[in-house]
Amino acid sequence: MDTNLEQVMQIASVAFNRYKTFSRQQKASFLYAIADEILAASEALIQQAKEETNISATQLAGELKRTVFQWHSFARLLEEGSWVEARIDTANLERLPVAKPDVRKMLQPLGIVAVFGASNFPFAYSTLGGDTASALAAGCAVVVKGHPAHPLTSRLSAELILKAATRTGMPEGLFAHVEGLGFEIGKELVLHPLTKAVGFTGSLRGGRALFDMASQRPEPIPVFAEMGSINPVILMPEKLQNEGGEVAQRYLQSITAGMGQFCTNPGLLIGVAGEGLDVFVKELANGMTQVAPAAMLNAGIYQNYEGKRTIVTSQEGVRIDAESQLPKSGIIQAIPTLASVDATYFLSNPLLHQEVFGPFSLLVICQDLAEMQKVIEHLEGQISCTIMATEQELLANKEIVERLRAISGRLIFNGVPTGVEVGYAMQHGGPYPASTDARFGAVGQDAIKRFVRPASYQNCPDFLLPDELKNDNPLGIWRMVDNVLTQ
Amino acid sequence: MDTNLEQVMQIASVAFNRYKTFSRQQKASFLYAIADEILAASEALIQQAKEETNISATQLAGELKRTVFQWHSFARLLEEGSWVEARIDTANLERLPVAKPDVRKMLQPLGIVAVFGASNFPFAYSTLGGDTASALAAGCAVVVKGHPAHPLTSRLSAELILKAATRTGMPEGLFAHVEGLGFEIGKELVLHPLTKAVGFTGSLRGGRALFDMASQRPEPIPVFAEMGSINPVILMPEKLQNEGGEVAQRYLQSITAGMGQFCTNPGLLIGVAGEGLDVFVKELANGMTQVAPAAMLNAGIYQNYEGKRTIVTSQEGVRIDAESQLPKSGIIQAIPTLASVDATYFLSNPLLHQEVFGPFSLLVICQDLAEMQKVIEHLEGQISCTIMATEQELLANKEIVERLRAISGRLIFNGVPTGVEVGYAMQHGGPYPASTDARFGAVGQDAIKRFVRPASYQNCPDFLLPDELKNDNPLGIWRMVDNVLTQ
Structure with a gap:
């Protein structure tokens, strides 16, 4: 085990627990700050990525815009708040033969997410990309393995996220960037017991290798690998x-x-x-x-x-x-x-x-x-x-x-498959071997669902409930209350 | 390969494709009919299960009631219809530099689901249980491996489902019941290429074995195993x-x-x-x-x-x-x-x-x-x-x-963990080793989410869209249209 990685994971774990206590508004401000940093550094980002990837400046400028849009859309998702799928089944103390308890449920973050970016989208699906954005929006900590095909773009990207994190008071180590040319650091990251999910974009061989490692762990974890497709x-x-x-x-x-x-x-x-x-x-x-x-x-x-x-x-x-x-x-x-x-x-x-x-x-x-x-x-x-x-x-x-x-x-x-809209209705990913898990996608707001799990509270006093589940709905979000969707 | 199982799977696959064309009302009537059959046969069911499991008639009567409730609640979910998470992002032909296409998304069934029931709930989590009900509600075909600890109860249960299927005009083989004492038939079922997901309730050893088999397939499939817990x-x-x-x-x-x-x-x-x-x-x-x-x-x-x-x-x-x-x-x-x-x-x-x-x-x-x-x-x-x-x-x-x-x-x-309410807000299943996938649960309406995946339609003519996604919302379901939840 790389002692450096071990340290990164321990700090990320502490940061994750602190981040959980932050309000949705604090988290959104972090995401907005990242978008601001990207905009402020866009010239340097495009220049660096152009050198490392041969992608044209025009195409990169478009990708950068899309990347900023992604951060904004997850920030707005947090501000609106209904994405947590709050469900409340109220008590019925008179029910026979036994009283019906009060049960409430919402989505909560999984933990530390490991991200392996794509070579062909150095912004939108790499360090600054949809996996990182959706995982941070979900409330997870993120450890990105910098892409070896554009290491300097990836490092610059990481610096921007860290700058935004500092500026908005995020816990130290909530986001981390690790580097390494070989397979070893990625393997250690996927096998680390504190890693709870993996986002990957790349080849079928690479994605399947990560999936196999992750599913053979003592505690298996989900791998969301977007892989090849002939469309x-x-x-x-x-x-x-x-x-x-x-x-x-x-x-x-x-x-x-x-x-x-x-x-x-x-x-x-x-x-x-x-x-x-x-x-x-x-x-x-x-x-x-x-x-x-x-x-x-x-x-x-x-x-x-x-x-x-x-x-x-x-x-x-x-x-x-x-x-x-x-x-x-x-x-x-x-x-x-x-x-x-x-x-x-x-x-x-x-x-x-x-x-x-x-x-x-x-x-x-x-x-x-x-x-x-x-x-x-x-x-x-x-x-x-x-x-x-x-x-x-x-x-x-x-x-x-x-x-x-x-x-x-x-x-x-009657269209062409290239050009993937970023939005609620987009599904990017399909049945194997297009993805390791067709039930999720990497593009659009629903990508956040990859990094959460539902958790129930039974007969929890109102003062201890998360705001999303409190009686008077202080956040004004959409909730399913006794089988009816209400706001 | 068991030639009988091969035949079962081929017929189930054809049935699945036909079932997809059935309306939500037709599917709901099938689920209601199963509930009716259970009620009509309740005496025989309880008698048989009592003999095979030593569970008291009182407890079994309670479990039967819960089982009927589960079928009813999935039928109502289908009738209401919003569970498909319809999302519509409308087109903007004036957008620059490229026009924005019309993209629509909804959940669709995975295919054939293999169900391995629990020994301790011969009704509610066995052949007639939540896995079968949620998979059929999702639009999937189901193949149950009869539980060897209550084979006759399981067979009787299967007969009731088949009777309801015939009565409501369901395609032949949409539901099938296979038997076998050993490990072999279960293994064949999980490894069969037409199986697309697995529901299991039982021991950690059993659940992990199925998970390992399923994740090592050429095409990995999800396994939802509810396993041990010391609560x-x-x-x-x-x-x-x-x-x-x-x-x-x-x-x-x-x-x-x-x-x-x-x-x-x-x-x-x-x-x-x-x-x-x-x-x-x-x-x-x-x-x-x-x-x-x-x-x-x-x-x-x-x-x-x-x-x-x-x-x-x-x-x-x-x-x-x-x-x-x-x-x-x-x-x-x-x-x-x-x-x-x-x-x-x-x-x-x-x-x-x-x-x-x-x-x-x-x-x-x-x-x-x-x-x-x-x-x-x-x-x-x-x-x-x-x-x-x-x-x-x-x-x-x-x-x-x-x-x-x-x-x-x-x-x-301030309660006890026994007694699991069936409803939207219940999460039954937790982080490994409680379940193989904490992101899903086996109890309540959300159990349906295990057996579906989102699928997008881009620029699809209205006449070809599923009713859930048509312009005029003929089913009157809740949908996310241009980022706003509407009905």
Whole structure:
């Protein structure tokens, strides 16, 4: 055991217990202060992240805005207060054969949360990201393992949180940042008895390894890992017949934006052979040749892209329809690529179902709708599925819609999967292997639910109850009182 | 693989998909019909369960009533409909730099749920119990493994559910009952790829074994295991000084009711040496000698009780304060027992922390409040903790209350842990090892949340949306629309 980590955990545990006594307003002011620090340091953050990730300043500026929005939205959630799901079942002393006690319940924080950020969102899903924000909002302490692919951005981010913590009088050690290139520090963090939950965004291999460690602990703890997804897109024939060219343009943009390094990148297109699909493919392929190669996040991700791309395109039946024809202007630059394969090959070869993280998409060509249905039935769990279809096609193919619904966290109609709205209604995460736990998501206010558990009070005197459960509802929150929602 | 189980799972999977298309009213009518069947067959059920479990007819009649109440309460939950947590974030096509899509989210069922019932509640937490009811209410298919300790009660229960299913037009195989004495059929059920969640009530060993199997599957699935708990009771000195005798009488009743075979049985009493505790112990010990031994649920549970009781009472420092002095009148009858030990021994001997399932309680005697605090700090996760204290003592010992809060699912003030209300505000289940997942509970309406996951629809045409998410809210349920709760 790293003595430094041991110390971090002990201090975080003390801080967690103190933080529990803070009011929702105090916690909200901490979250707002973090947002302020981010805004004040935005230039330095963007500069640092640009150097470490090759992401464009424009994209980073957008991500930073989203990050600030996330902190604000959790702060507002705390101020409003109803998220604790207060339930009150009042007593009935006359009930026979035994009196009915007064029982009250609300959500309370789990303890220390370990956060492993994403390489592809150095702000919104790394140290300053949704996992940290939702865990602190939930009332938990947080220990982040700085991402080795952007260590300085992560360190700068941590400094901002610590500054805000000091400024708003938070207990020392409530948030901590640990560093280490290897696997060891992460393993120690997940196995530490004081760690009560884990947030992770990254690869299936990494997420599953953490999940296995966590579930084999003497006291198992939940791991919320957002992992890979190929985000299948169903291209219905009539839709393509009507607007194949426009659909191709939207997907050209979606597949290659950010060099395809989004977890919602559409990596699998499924269409039915025919005139509409021909138009779509031609337009998409033409466009792909004109998208310039650009640097990926880092050398590891580039090598992974090239490796996976080579594996997939060298499988039996796979054709390369288009590759960028523009020259590379530097190292670790990915070549945007469109490949295609007939459904029979896809159905019999699991290697074609894997994610190729980057500006790559595989088109599966089906002979008819029946074969398309078969392909869909062979898909695993996904963060998102998309269907491009006319109203007629949606009405006539409810089974396809139902099947896509069953395997996905988010089902998109006539749009692209990239671009994840941050809000109550968003579900980011889906059935395994998209996530380790499809019952929760990492984006939006409901992400807070990952780090809490319900706790009941029976016949507790009013003066000892948390404000959320007191008789006169001093916080004015929504509560379920004797089976009725009231405020 | 058991070919029979394979067939059961395939049929259940088809049934699940059909059940999804049923209205909430149809599902509710199924649940009501099950309640009706239970009421119509109550005599036969009670008779059968009495023979198989040695539980008294009076207690079984009470449990049956509770079971019917559970089915009714889930049926009403479906009729009301707001439990799906509908969230709607409406579109903003004018937003820059990109238009905001329309996103809607609600809870949807996971799939087939495997249920392993409890031996000690042959109705309320077995085949007809809360796991089956909440899973069917959630929209899941259910496969119950009949409990080997009351196989005929379980079979009769299954027949009632099947009868109700036929009567209300449910798809064939939506509910199934499988039998088998050994471990094998349960293992196959948990490992089957179509199983998507597991409900279990029983021992720590059994629950952990299922959890380990489920988390090591290629696709891990959640296991909701309610396991052991010693349900510590903190006896504050002033409280005992004031009413030690009355407290003793309440606990005599709580420790020995149902021969102590409740998961909320108070197996650990923690007091401070002094006059009040002396009065309490004397009264409790006297009472214990006059409680007649009675038959336990079955031979295995009796042997387990005798074994564990012997282990605990033979540890260094443990004294037997009282045993029933009344004669045994039959076989497998447990002897109600009170033992005590000084805190120093308790602190250094983990064997004293284990559950002795039956009419047994261990009193830990502390020298002062500081030592009591230390004992509390050494406790593991519990279904419930109880504090018996005056108002003064509660005010002066907030740290004790906080610590009990942190380790328990339910915290009881001046009461007994036995008697679990069924309602929204109840949390039955606590931090490990009380449950495998403290974030959920098996009792009350919120138990339905174990078997669902949120799913989002993006830009879905209104005609394709589930009724819960349609624009005009045809079901009149509570929904979060653009961050505001409305009906």
